[in-house]
Amino acid sequence: MKDIQKIWQVAALIPVGKVASYGQVADLAGLPGRARFTSKALTAAPKSMQLPWFRILRSSGHIAFPKSSDFRIQQYNHLIEEGILVKNMRVHML
DNA sequence: GACATGACCGCAC
DNA sequence: AGTGCGGCCATGT
Numbered sequence: 001m002k003d004i005q006k007i008w009q010v011a012a013l014i015p016v017g018k019v020a021s022y023g024q025v026a027d028l029a030g031l032p033g034r035a036r037f038t039s040k041a042l043t044a045a046p047k048s049m050q051l052p053w054f055r056i057l058r059s060s061g062h063i064a065f066p067k068s069s070d071f072r073i074q075q076y077n078h079l080i081e082e083g084i085l086v087k088n089m090r091v092h093m094l
Numbered sequence: 095g096a097c098a099t100g101a102c103c104g105c106a107c
Numbered sequence: 108a109g110t111g112c113g114g115c116c117a118t119g120t
Contacts, residue, residue: 004117022102026115033115035102040117042101056101064101071101098120107111 003031007041014055017082021059039064054078061087 006029014020020028023035031037042053054075058064063086065072079086 023104026102033103036100036115037102037117039101053101058101059103066101069101075101096120099118100116103114105112107109 003029003037004041004044006030007038008045008049008051011038011042011045011051011053011056012049014052016052017084019055019057019079019084021057022064023059025056035059055082055084057086 007025010025010029011020014025021035022038023033026032026034026038029038038056042051042056045051045053055078056064063072063075065075076086
């Protein structure tokens with residue numbers, strides 16, 4: 001099985017209402033120290049897979065996307081719906 | 095093949 | 108709370 005598929009597999013297991021960090025996902029997938037690969041894997045993941053990409057944050061608990069990014073807003077909204085408290089709430093305020 | 099880039103991480107200051 | 112640095116490595120130029 002390819003590494004990228006391991007990432008997808010692990011990411012898909014994140015339960016509703018919970019989050020994981022990129023490094024954590026990589027770790028569980030048996031790829032320690034390869035957080036960057038997690039981000040690539042998520043980007044490359046087919047939409048049809050419906051991976052909970054929004055449940056993956058930085059180790060700091062912040063959203064990884066830059067300000068003013070549409071994805072950032074989307075991710076924030078998803079997390080709110082699941083009752084997850086995100087650190088960078090400012091996005092929501094505007 | 096060298097170099098830059100990125101949805102990252104942890105540590106040091 | 109920022110910033111910088113070294114580590115990580117797939118991709119693109």
